[in-house]
Amino acid sequence: MAIERTLSIVKPDGVAAGNIGNILAIFEKNGLKLVAGKLIWLNRQKAREFYAVHKERPFFNSLVDFMVSGPCFVSVLEGENAIKKNRELMGATDPAKADAGTIRKLYATGIEKNAVHGSDAVETAKVEISHFFSGLELNDYERS
Ligand code: IDP
Numbered sequence: 001m002a003i004e005r006t007l008s009i010v011k012p013d014g015v016a017a018g019n020i021g022n023i024l025a026i027f028e029k030n031g032l033k034l035v036a037g038k039l040i041w042l043n044r045q046k047a048r049e050f051y052a053v054h055k056e057r058p059f060f061n062s063l064v065d066f067m068v069s070g071p072c073f074v075s076v077l078e079g080e081n082a083i084k085k086n087r088e089l090m091g092a093t094d095p096a097k098a099d100a101g102t103i104r105k106l107y108a109t110g111i112e113k114n115a116v117h118g119s120d121a122v123e124t125a126k127v128e129i130s131h132f133f134s135g136l137e138l139n140d141y142e143r144s
Pocket residue numbers: 054059063092093111112113114116117118120
């Protein structure tokens with residue numbers, strides 16, 4: 001199995017509800033290690049860029065409004081099959097369809113305000129991580 005990195009976001013609803021710690025605990029208990037993390041309040045341009053893949057969808061403007069409504073906690077998780085594992089821990093996009101015990105079942109309040117984001121593939125993980133973190137912040141350099 002491959003060691004991967006993935007981008008995780010605790011969205012503004014999750015931060016506002018005080019669930020950063022609860023959500024990170026789920027990652028850590030399930031073998032995903034935090035390699036970088038920070039609280040960041042997106043502006044509209046950054047939110048539009050991040051979700052550009054959805055720009056033609058009817059929910060796009062509402063999604064951007066939501067993502068700039070308060071700070072997010074962005075982090076990079078690392079572990080075996082981290083991308084798929086994170087998505088399993090998050091559960092389905094719509095919390096009504098998410099399995100019991102998943103982050104979205106526990107903490108999401110609807111299909112839009114669904115507590116967390118997670119990258120969906122190796123390539124998108126790379127691009128999404130680079131939206132928020134430099135090599136220095138990822139500790140990707142020779143320390144000796
Ligand atoms: P994902 O977050 O599970 O990967 P995507 O389909 O990539 O789901 O959608 C990105 C985000 O857009 C979702 O997490 C959710 O916040 C929002 N979203 C997706 N579908 C809908 C919808 O039908 N109505 C409103 N918001 C939606």
